[in-house]
Amino acid sequence: MQKILVTVFLLTGCCFLINPVSAQSIDTRTYSDSAAYDTMLDEIVVTGTRSPKILKNSPVITKVFTENEIRKVDVTHIGELLQSELPGIEFTYSMNQQVSLNMQGFGGNSVLFLVDGERIAGETLENIDYSRLNLDNVQRIEIIKGAASSLYGSNAVGGVVNIISKIPVEPLHVNFNTRLATNNEQRHGGSISINTGRLSSATNVQYVSAGDLKMKNEGVYSKVYGNRTLNVKERLQYNLGDNFKLTGRGGYFFRERDSQVSSKDRYRSFNGGAKGEYAFHQKSNLELAYSFDQYDKSSFLVEDRLDVRNYSNVQHNLKGLYNYSFNSKNMLTVGGDYMRDYLMSYQFKDNASYLQHVADIFAQYDWTPTEKLNIISGLRYDYFSDADISHVSPKIGLMFKQGRFNFRSSYAGGFRAPTLKEMYMNFDMASVFMIYGNRDLKAESSHNFSLSGEYTSQYYNFSLTGYHNIVDNRITTIWNTELKGMQYMNIAKINITGIDANASVRLPSGIGARLSYAFTHEKIEKGQPLLSQTRPHAATARIEYGKTWRKYGFNIALNGRLLSKLTTYEYTSLTSYEEMEEVTYPGYTIWKLSLMQTFRQGINLIVGIDNLFNYVPDYYYSNSPYTTGTTFSAGVSIDISRF
Template identity: 60%
Template sequence: MQTILRKVFIALLVMTASAVSAQRTVNGTVTDGRGTPLIGASVSLKHRPHTGTTTDTKGHYTLVIPAGEDPTLQVSYIGYIPRTGKPSIKTNRLDLALNEDETGLQTVVITGTRTPKLLKDAPIVTKVISADRIKKTDATHIGELLQAEIPGIEFSYAMDQQVTLNMQGFGGNSVLFLQDGERIAGETLDNIDYNRLNMDNVERIEIVKGAASSLYGSNAVGGVVNVITRDATEPWTANLNARIGAHNNQRYGGSFSFKSGKFNSLTNIQHTHADAIDLGRDGDYSTVFGSKTWNIKERLTFNATDRLNFTGRAGYYFRERDKSADTRNRYRSFSGGIKGRYSFAGGKDDIEVAYSFDQYDKSDLITSSRNDIRDYSNVQNSLRALYNHKTGRKNVLTVGGDYMRDYLMSYQFENNGSKRQYTCDAFAQADLHVTDKLSAIAGLRYDYYSEARANNLSSKLGMMYKVGNCSLRGSYSGGFRAPTLKEMYMSFDMASIFMIYGNENLKPERSHNFSLLAEYIKGRCSVTVTGYYNKVDNRITTAWNKALNGMQYVNMAPLKISGFDVNAQVKYPCGFGASASYAYTHEHIKAGEPLTSSTRPHTATARIEYDRQWKSYGFCITLSGRFLSGVTTDEYTSVSSYEETSRQRYPGYAMWKLSLAQRIAKGVNITLAADNLLNYRPSYYYNNSPSTTGTTLAAGISVDIDKIFK
């Protein structure tokens, strides 16, 4: 018996030794164009992106290659052009130097196609705001950032100082906001709570303008904004940051990440506080409510094997608004989810299954009694499956489907009642690399909404052709928005002035979007021109109903929105960079329809910066501005008739900001900013005028604790 056991043990040792000897260990360094080591650069197998590692403080990496592999390594780093290469067979070594991505076109994007694709190769027009740009803008939440970076976007106030969005004629219920590809629950006056989308630990933001319902379904009539969180790529990181500005505007944050073995984790906490602002002049409002927020997020990834990984996430959000001395509005969110991804042998197929949960509640705190009365709750449970099959070198076939259960309890329903519905969909998309110059994308999606009894087939077709330094893109996309539970069942007393009623017979909105883009790139300069046309049928809005003696949700005649964008940017090795963007929007509403337009026809943004970095000190000084033209619109003067209107002129304005970001020591960064340099103040505070009292100053500090000790 002992002889048999000895033979088995020896056989196991021989097999283990053979397996180990069959493995291959490669190493090397990753540097920039000047030979400086790049810390935390990602090094992975090209056909197995989840088999990889990151460079250490000296830019060095070591990677174990599975047996039988003839590896091609892919190296990437934020702000640099990715490179691939094969390690030497004799030395098992591969050293690579990465060049800066001055135009940003080497960024990998996913929103327009649901599959990773370099921005320069994406047939669907996608705007990307990078982590570096987010850091330099120093925005607290997504509204501040989008207004500073993209023309045609305006965040303003609706009634009761609730934030509302206008993106080139489309409101908040027509622009779909995603967090790492997942929908966000809750709305107020057709807009999500944008304060939930804070900018800490954001890798990038991808914006796809125009209908995207063939991939994302309802609400993606006017576009998609996807906020993508960064991954933990280094052994550990820790950051503490703070910012203080005018009106006791405070922001404190901290984040911690680690990567160890099969696990990596990213935790973020942020707290903000702002006092009430007395505007000191007449207007639709004279005081901006004070508020405070807490935002806590956790993301944990487990790489079970080189082919299978799981990502779990959880979040808590709290916001309190000081509406009056007697009442404080409270908003809470609890969110979570888990996603699993498996890559099949050969690297041509992968499957992703995800579950997500999001609950958004509203309540009113009565300060005298301390009673916290909840009167709104939106709960979404979603399940998604996605399958990708690669054919040839770059062709990808994507198929998938979603199921969502939507529950809504609201103070706007009769007797604070509740409603629920389920939605399901199936979609398919072909991403084709026809030639090195020509690529195309085509997709279909079918949606069904149970309570609205609405179904829709959305389609998309996009093509890109490259000629020398030019890229030409053209696309058609269909949009779809089902009536919401609120729009179907609302029964709300509007401050004892009139009632607002839902309509169970509403038809879904459907849109047709056409766009053309020409892009020219030479060296460090790029210019893009985009033209588009949107036609939206059965737009849902409210109109006066004489029989009900109140407002009711109805479908209106087709709405037509057209325009064009122009963008130009340049960046030189000396550190100088500049960009300018202009957007023209024309919104055509048929006379007599119960909708007026406050879309500003002309908007623009501009930025000039100078960036210099040395070994122990660096700075970046930036002058940025945004311009919004005036707009003349008709306002209804009576709720009993849509025949009585008066002309109203909303004035244009310009806002300029000067900021100085300094790296004063290893891991220590200080930002100083002066906003509204021209000291602009509205003579009358309309809901869509900026709530500024003049020039304001702010200062912030960010400390990367891990860099101090490395």
């Protein structure tokens, strides 16, 4: 496979070098969209305010990945994109090779992932199934760091990631794409969309597979299990008039993992929803929506050909959102949500099931007293029936503009209510110890303070953000002597302080570069059962060169991620927080070189060399990159309807 991919890379590169293009056909545009930053800054974003807002005018710091940027990075899942582009984010393996997220001190249960603004059901070890979040047919991704509970409630303590699907604009668009990589990795997909003016439809299918990957050195795992994933999505929209729009969607997800010879782990999701949007006039609009998501786990017994379901999380959501503009400078947003949350799990006694009702109301006021000053404030009230917990989450943010400088400051409250699993768990952990839930858990809460400055010119962008988080009552497992097992408990305050710095340049010549750095410091009280797992220093870098002519374009890019070593402690005893040893997880850097070529007929060819300098860990820790060396990939995307 490697020889085949190297040959494809060389041949594709030769196509780029010998492609006959006359000097007279050169266009002033470049493939890397490097003409100016103003285009990006005029992007409409919705996640930070739950109402459309131009990026450069948003008082909430928002990172946006466009469709073109996603395509150039050439990744399959959301984790690969976030790690390659944002410092301070690390996806690692936890027990049984389940994927866990650490985003500058916050775990997967503190970062809310949305698809078109809707929550995702199901979790494993406090993380959602990130395999569900494929990047085919995605228009953009919006990322908010810091507490966003005033708009999104529980789980939005550390941030929000919102994946927004493409809306058809062409009368007919048909795409087929495929990608092959080392280790028998395959990705095949396609989409078809139509737009008749009143009616639009978008259907997307993607299949991903990978074989077992045997590690080169000793470590926590000797191999990474092979798996197969299927994603099917449909989105239908009908405009009843200039003021009324109906949207329906549905999806199916299936993943199978080769964890054992006698059985395979299976994961499924069925989801759907409907949304109606009505504009009363230019000043106000109303949105009503219903969504449904069912996420199941099962064990497929190979010899008996029997599929045994042992987990099911079913969520029904209703929401309403109303926006009213008093004038072009002031907007009031009010809304409410209701969720019916059902969970049946093998981790409950006798595979029991539990039900919880969640309701909230919220309001936000966006005020622009002068052209230079924008103030946004919000308040949200949430109630969780089974936990009998209510919580109020405030926020206030200010943005001041002076020439090409933007200054932002904010305070936001965050919280996370205990889940049904954390309240009712009764699970035998491989006959080693029991894990018990706790009905008396308090909600996690946080106070997030941030201050940032940004400078933007036609070709340059520089920003610096400092933040401080005070997290109280974080939920984790602690040894309970009386129960002789682990139990979910609240622990004392944790302070998380950090700095984000970014510098970018895009020149008309086609050259682009970006350097991003993140510093994170976790202060955890001595004797607490939680230990730091966050690398203090992380950086990502990118340098690229691209051009577009009338019939041909190319972009060549070098991406790198650099992570510092982490010296921390590991407990050597379950029953004592005094018995521990110092351990150092080594730092590392991984670089990827990719070349993408675009032909006018709608053909995109992309080849890549990942882990360019052949990094292989001496020992595979859980938070080490599970790489066995340099890998190669080659893919093609064809817009058939453009021929």
